[in-house]
Amino acid sequence: MGKLKRFISYYRPYKKLFILDMLCAFTAAGVDLVFPVIVSFLLDEAITGGGASVGLIIRIGIGLLVLYFVQYGCNYYVNAWGHIMGARMEYDMRNDIFNHLQKLSFSFYDNNKTGQLMSRIVNDLFDISELAHHGPEELFISFVKIVGSFLILLNVDWKLTLIVFAFIPPMTYFGYVYNKKMRSVFMKNRQKIADVNSQLEDSIAGVRVVKSFSNEVIEINKFNKGNKEFLHTKEESYGYMGKFFSGVALFQGIIYVITVISGALLMKTGTVRPTDLVTFLLYINTLLNPIRTLINFTEQFQKGMTGFERFLDILDTEPDIVDKKDSIELKKVKGKITFKNVSFKYDDSRYVLENINLNVNPGETVALVGPSGGGKSTICSLIPRFYEVTQGQILLDDIDIRDIKLRSLRKNIGIVQQDVYLFAGTVMENIRYGKPDATEEEVIEAAKKANAHDFIMELENGYDTYVGERGVKLSGGQKQRISIARVFLKNPPVLILDEATSALDNESEKIVQESLEKLSQNRTTFVIAHRLSTIKNAKTILVLTDEGIAEKGNHQELLNNNGVYARLYNAQFSDVN
Template sequence: MNILKKFIDYYKPYKGMFFMDMFCALVLSAIDLAFPLVVRYLLNDVYTLVDKAKLLHYVMLIGLGLFLTYVIRYFCQYYITSWGHIMGAKMEANMRSDIFNHLQKLSFSYYDNTNTGKLMSRIITDLFDISELAHHGPEDIFISMLKILGSFIVLLSINAKITIILFFITLVMIYFSYFYNKRMKYIFKKNREKIASVNAQIQDSLSGIRVVKSFSNEGVEKSKFQKGNMEFLQTKETSYFIMGKFFSGNGFFQGILYLTVILLGGIFISNGGLNVSDLVVYILYINVFLNPIDKLVNFTEQFQRGITGFERFLEVMNTEPDIQDEPKAIELKNPKGQIEFKNVSFGYNDGNNILNNINVNIKAGKNIALVGPSGGGKTTFCSLIPRFYEAAQGSINIDGINIKNIKLKSLRKVIGIVQQDVYMFAGSIKENIAYGKPEASFEEIVEAAKRANAHDFIMNLEDGYDTYVGERGVKLSGGQKQRISIARAFLKNPPILILDEATSALDNESEYFIQRSLDELSKNRTTIVIAHRLSTIKNADEILVLTEDGIEESGTHEQLLNKDGMYASLYNMQFEQIS
């Protein structure tokens, strides 16, 4: 009932369209129910009782009346088919907006455990089936119930005994449908899970197609895909076996209904309990009676697809964001950039802490470098500041305010991040730079590119700032993408800057230009640098050596070398590798 209530809520903005759709369905059903009555009237009264001289006049009047009703039926059918589907499409669009907006609220931890391909399946495939259910569901049920009830009453008036026997056969059909419905719901849910896995595998393989080809692993990817594809095929085969029994079983019961009418009709005609014209009308009404049953049987597959899709939709919508604004969260005004960690600990879902009891005070405008062995928690340390993850213990303050008491949008607005793996959106260079400040003018974009040492290479491209970068920036080199990422940060102009190994994957020439850009970007900002090449952080105001046990060492480059501890060991190891 809770699922049904949430489903009905999506009809509320379109109540007018919905009730008009139901009204048209009512008119449609009434016209279809009236036709056999008109035939009965013609057979029993007009053709047998009316004078032949007046017969043509009566038939013409009845014909005109039927023509007008079918004109009305045309417009009702048009509304149901067009505006009814538009209503379903509008509901689908609302659901897609809701799920997309909700996905924007979920933290990194949700995406760490959820495959993008499976999410795409829920947003596209599931919602299409929900849309079809939203339109056809109420309409088909309403029309079918009207026709079944209306035809049953008329059949009862023609011959109660035959109708009661048919009623019991119909009850058996209903039980049969209920039994197979339960089985179909389970298998359709399995189908959803399997096709989502196939979508996820396709997305994963195509996203990494360059790695696939570089290792000549097309065969491996084909095998992985084939495995998932065959599992999906098996569940589809099972569902079609069940559907085959379901539809053929209902077809058998419909045949039994016709057989019952013919046999019992013959018996009643032979003993004078039924005339031939009433039997003809009775058979016509059996068709009216069976047509909605047949529609409901066919609708069953659509219903199961739609309802399992909506359940999967709700699974996402019911996932509460584990990081969200506190009720009394405030805007961060005139930030200076002072950051303080107080007894901060953090671990992922495996139960082991990455960070333990971290205490750090970073003064505004200082340049701090984070170094240490891989897996020591450097990126995690930085991810806690914009609340991409939530600290398990302790607190993090910016300008003396606990970041939990700052609105997320306000907090992340004051933090700029330049990462090693730059993500480029499909679009132009101009659009990618403007991502740092969507309302920026073209002049501001150009100025940011110049400060990032990107303007010259952009102007050398055929379309300049309008150059299409390709999926994930595939048409640009690593150094070019990195400079565009830095231009984004210049445009955002944040008081706090996080540089996550921004130059570690670049060649020496690119690193030289980008290092100059980063030095320019870091001026007068609180900067945290995660460094792979220790030679790039010699001039940092303070270097923190971070390990699984916490802050092992801290100090300037010279101080740490003189200590001859972990930093000195790491530095000497790199120096030996270079020499």
């Protein structure tokens, strides 16, 4: 019931539209109820009343035509504006789920596949939209027709009415049993199609890797496996649906047979007139149509509600990193960063960082080096609160970062990563992402600082060149310089460089390194470095191992210590030679 209430809450902005939709549905159902009454009246007049006058018949005909034109208008409103209402509700839900996804932290995305999330946003919400429109309308129309038919038939002959309606409870129970079975299998269908979407998204996104290894057959087999599992659940659902609908058709046939046989027997005893039996047969159709609609609606209801449950699963996922009630906005950030006894672990795993203490003054550059798994990227992910510290404190200008509004904190931190992500759009749009309200002149100035302006002007359409999905039309060095220009435009006091040059060739690295050095000036900078030659000038170098900070000092001091840093540096130097 709680989920149903939340579903109903989405009708609130469209209350007037909904009420008018229900009124039109009621009017359209009323016209269907009136027709058999008029036919019965004409038959009575023709058989027992000595025949209706031509004028009366014409007036009745005109009246019926008017009613059907009214019904046409009502049906148009129900089908057009009812669907529009459902589409608007779908729009609201899609906005809600996308807005909520933006609030969720990295840990949520670490545990959920992109394809599955897309399936919930697209596929599931389409079925919810159909339910939002057809659900109340079909329930209401069916209720009006069933109750109206029952009351009218009671007036015609109560015995025959009770005989006919005696079959409704077992028919309803039959529907209820198969309802439960279909609900379960429809949920499985959604899970399987989400898996198919996830596999599809993964294969398309990694198509260059697939082709470089000639592993198309492996991807085809993986996709076929997921697709076949989805097929099996679809076959199971259609098996239940086949039994369900054929069973309903059987009940309907039995009701028709019972009506005709019972009516004929009652006619022989003189308790039912021929016109009453004709009226009954007309109303049986009016009665069975809404029952058939209700039965068909169960499939739609199960699809819609299982989709809504999956929608709520995400909406009810609480962000694990949120603003405190009394969190503050940062002003004039200097860039002092302090770690006090910081420890961190992912979920229930072992600690990645333990008791890290660090003090970085404004404008200083700190380099983080060491073997993989030492926690270099983790330290940099904790500063903008992509993950929350397990123990201890991180301070920015002596303020605990948990006391700062997330948006304010992250606006003051710029990140350049090894794996650059460019959005499908133009060069101008991608650079402007660093400052959405930036002028064209500001974007060009940022590109010049990042040593990107010259190559951009050589592109086909300059700053209006489309970069392709994930910037596929650009080289690694070009993408990296655009990402640096983006950070120049943002102009943050704190900078994080996460192995920003490790994937580049020597020529590109030299250009990008020059851009990074310009970017780092007068900013508190954390550099994760794979190539140790790029961090010789860092004021402080931290060597991180599984046991925490193994060494600390500048380049020359660490070489003189002849420890971990010296071994790493000498190994790289010997590789070069």
